[in-house]
Amino acid sequence: MPSSTPSLTAVADISPSWTINCVPKLNDELTAKYGYSQRARIERGVHQVAEFWRDEDGDAAAFEDFVRANFAGDQATLDTMFDRLEALLEQLGGHMHEINREFRQQLDLELGPVLPLDEIIGGYDPSAHVIDDFFQNKLAFVVLLNFPLTTLEERLKDGPTWSRRQWAEVRLAQGFSKRVPADVNLGIAQAEAQAGQYISEYNIWMHHLVDGRGQRLFPPKMRLLSHWNLRDEIKASYADASHGLAKQRMIQQVMERIVTQTIPAVVVNNPGFDWNPFTNEVTPATVKDSETPVGAKASNAPELDTRYAMLQKTFFASKKADPYSPTAPTMIARRFDENREIPEARVRAMLEQVVTSPLVPQIATLIKSRLQRPLEPFDIWYNGFRPGSQYTEAQLDEMVAKRYPTPQAYQQDIPNLLMKLGFSGERAQYLASNIVVDPARGAGHAMGAEMRGAKAHLRTRVEKSGMNYKGFNVAVHEMGHNVEQTFSLNDVDHIFLKGVPNTAFTEALAFVFQGHDLELLGLPAPDAKSEAEKTLNDFWATYEISGVALVDMAVWHWMYDHPQASPKELNQATVQISKDVWNRYYAPVFHNNDVVLLGVYSHMIDAFLYLPDYPIGHLIAFQIEEKMKQAGAIGPEFERMAKMGDVTPDLWMEHAIGKPVGSEALLEATRRALVAVNGGH
Numbered sequence: 001m002p003s004s005t006p007s008l009t010a011v012a013d014i015s016p017s018w019t020i021n022c023v024p025k026l027n028d029e030l031t032a033k034y035g036y037s038q039r040a041r042i043e044r045g046v047h048q049v050a051e052f053w054r055d056e057d058g059d060a061a062a063f064e065d066f067v068r069a070n071f072a073g074d075q076a077t078l079d080t081m082f083d084r085l086e087a088l089l090e091q092l093g094g095h096m097h098e099i100n101r102e103f104r105q106q107l108d109l110e111l112g113p114v115l116p117l118d119e120i121i122g123g124y125d126p127s128a129h130v131i132d133d134f135f136q137n138k139l140a141f142v143v144l145l146n147f148p149l150t151t152l153e154e155r156l157k158d159g160p161t162w163s164r165r166q167w168a169e170v171r172l173a174q175g176f177s178k179r180v181p182a183d184v185n186l187g188i189a190q191a192e193a194q195a196g197q198y199i200s201e202y203n204i205w206m207h208h209l210v211d212g213r214g215q216r217l218f219p220p221k222m223r224l225l226s227h228w229n230l231r232d233e234i235k236a237s238y239a240d241a242s243h244g245l246a247k248q249r250m251i252q253q254v255m256e257r258i259v260t261q262t263i264p265a266v267v268v269n270n271p272g273f274d275w276n277p278f279t280n281e282v283t284p285a286t287v288k289d290s291e292t293p294v295g296a297k298a299s300n301a302p303e304l305d306t307r308y309a310m311l312q313k314t315f316f317a318s319k320k321a322d323p324y325s326p327t328a329p330t331m332i333a334r335r336f337d338e339n340r341e342i343p344e345a346r347v348r349a350m351l352e353q354v355v356t357s358p359l360v361p362q363i364a365t366l367i368k369s370r371l372q373r374p375l376e377p378f379d380i381w382y383n384g385f386r387p388g389s390q391y392t393e394a395q396l397d398e399m400v401a402k403r404y405p406t407p408q409a410y411q412q413d414i415p416n417l418l419m420k421l422g423f424s425g426e427r428a429q430y431l432a433s434n435i436v437v438d439p440a441r442g443a444g445h446a447m448g449a450e451m452r453g454a455k456a457h458l459r460t461r462v463e464k465s466g467m468n469y470k471g472f473n474v475a476v477h478e479m480g481h482n483v484e485q486t487f488s489l490n491d492v493d494h495i496f497l498k499g500v501p502n503t504a505f506t507e508a509l510a511f512v513f514q515g516h517d518l519e520l521l522g523l524p525a526p527d528a529k530s531e532a533e534k535t536l537n538d539f540w541a542t543y544e545i546s547g548v549a550l551v552d553m554a555v556w557h558w559m560y561d562h563p564q565a566s567p568k569e570l571n572q573a574t575v576q577i578s579k580d581v582w583n584r585y586y587a588p589v590f591h592n593n594d595v596v597l598l599g600v601y602s603h604m605i606d607a608f609l610y611l612p613d614y615p616i617g618h619l620i621a622f623q624i625e626e627k628m629k630q631a632g633a634i635g636p637e638f639e640r641m642a643k644m645g646d647v648t649p650d651l652w653m654e655h656a657i658g659k660p661v662g663s664e665a666l667l668e669a670t671r672r673a674l675v676a677v678n679g680g681h
């Protein structure tokens with residue numbers, strides 16, 4: 001690992017000047033040796049090696065010797081090279097991932113207190129130096145000499161005509177399209193771990209929220225993780241006729257104080273104080289509902305922009321990689337051109353199609369008439385379209401807790417749940433044997449494996465009183481990820497094509513599972529009217545999360561435009577961006593200006609511009625769900641789709657449903673659903 005800070009010169013300027021002379025000479029020499037049919041491959045390969053070669057890799061003679069020795073001039077040698085790389089890189093990636101998972105165990109799982117040691121080891125990524133090592137020992141140059149680097153434009157234009165093997169070669173080469181120094185990668189991993197830790201402990205003790213008359217609206221011991229649990233409590237409160245509205249207004253107030261960072265520091269994850277989020281008054285708690293020790297003195301001193309300092313750390317860390325990534329020179333470009341493989345402009349256009357749809361005011365009118373009051377900002381989380389809302393949260397909690405008192409109980413039920421989703425007994429057993437259920441410290445997540453034979457992990461939050469409905473809903477979602485992860489690793493033809501095109505696809509497939517959670521509890525499958533309600537629910541959720549994604553995108557652009565900003569300035573900018581997006585796309589139907597709620601998502605802080613994947617996921621989920629309805633059972637279609645692997649999103653979707661990614665499917669179905677719901681009165 002380099003001991004000093006690497007200089008931030010553009011990669012193109014770092015190649016030795018003598019490569020200009022060596023390249024044409026080698027092109028001619030290799031063409032003479034292997035024939036003109038290899039000419040195009042020779043020119044491309046030699047150019048790619050020269051582009052990434054540095055003085056420390058050797059002089060002109062070393063460069064020439066390397067190229068002569070490692071160019072595969074015939075198909076048989078190339079095939080052997082490809083097969084070996086495929087087998088060995090799977091082992092490397094797979095085992096590195098297993099180490100990483102073990103090292104993060106204490107941070108990720110509910111296994112007792114976290115020591116400073118655990119944060120160090122959880123922030124350590126053993127694979128951070130691998131690419132660097134492979135440039136040093138020249139394995140990366142072997143790949144660059146023989147396999148093609150491509151741009152997003154080429155993959156979009158030519159990808160549809162490539163063979164599976166060609167696609168696998170493209171993905172192999174993409175693994176070496178950057179030469180980022182190891183210490184930069186390590187810095188990114190540390191910033192991510194730190195920010196993740198910050199949000200995974202951001203709980204609000206709800207019984208300690210008091211209103212102007214000193215009343216407590218929430219039960220003892222209720223501890224809600226921001227923002228996920230807070231948002232879900234807003235949703236659940238629609239079923240509470242007597243106190244629901246007061247609870248929702250209070251939670252909105254809490255969320256706004258998190259976004260603006262006027263939240264008193266002492267009330268974060270601390271049951272030792274009572275707090276009125278409206279007046280911001282803090283007093284020592286007059287009731288005790290936890291043994292959690294309390295340190296600080298009562299004070300309403302604000303959190304001091306910690307939220308934005310955390311976000312900025314992830315920005316600073318990722319920005320350091322920019323000069324080493326010439327084809328995607330910002331984090332924003334890496335997210336859209338590389339991770340999503342959908343250009344940012346096209347994503348923005350799809351989101352704007354949703355938030356500006358003429359369907360929005362029509363649905364808002366419907367919600368108003370159902371609530372029999374004007375909309376309030378938290379109604380972006382309105383869940384009255386949900387077919388399952390005939391049951392109260394408490395009824396559902398009781399059902400779930402009885403079934404799943406422990407993570408093990410859920411584990412044992414997986415084959416049964418999968419068969420209910422249309423998987424055969426054999427496939428259900430196969431999948432279940434590849435999934436391990438763990439107790440999550442945070443809200444829950446899924447962690448797939450990276451080599452065939454290793455298992456996917458389902459992390460779910462189970463309270464001492466058993467799993468609750470929220471936990472079950474999340475667990476079903478995560479199980480969808482695990483099933484996708486299992487198929488797209490173990491059942492894909494080339495390991496370089498393992499996975500799905502981008503995270504929006506794994507989210508989409510997880511949403512398909514999550515959408516059937518009530519049926520998995522043995523409750524009735526929704527009828528046609530309920531189906532229409534579900535579509536309206538999906539539309540409203542997509543409308544909400546599209547705004548959140550637009551905020552995330554604007555915040556990252558702001559950070560790039562203001563790299564010297566203080567956390568306080570980033571706070572102010574995020575608040576302003578949240579208000580602007582609100583005023584443009586939400587105020588026209590909510591008739592409330594300057595609302596900051598769109599800025600509350602925790603993943604905006606620790607997930608490096610991940611949020612746009614959620615609305616894209618809804619659009620994709622909708623396209624996929626429609627296809628699955630036509631097919632009848634989810635299981636076989638899910639497997640057929642997941643086995644396509646990691647090609648471009650549009651190509652994957654063409655294979656899955658016969659059309660590219662888009663918002664039209666959701667908008668058209670919403671139109672139909674509105675007619676069905678309104679016509680049924």
Ligand SMILES: [Zn+2]
Nearest residue numbers: 477481507510
């Ligand atoms: Zn997910």
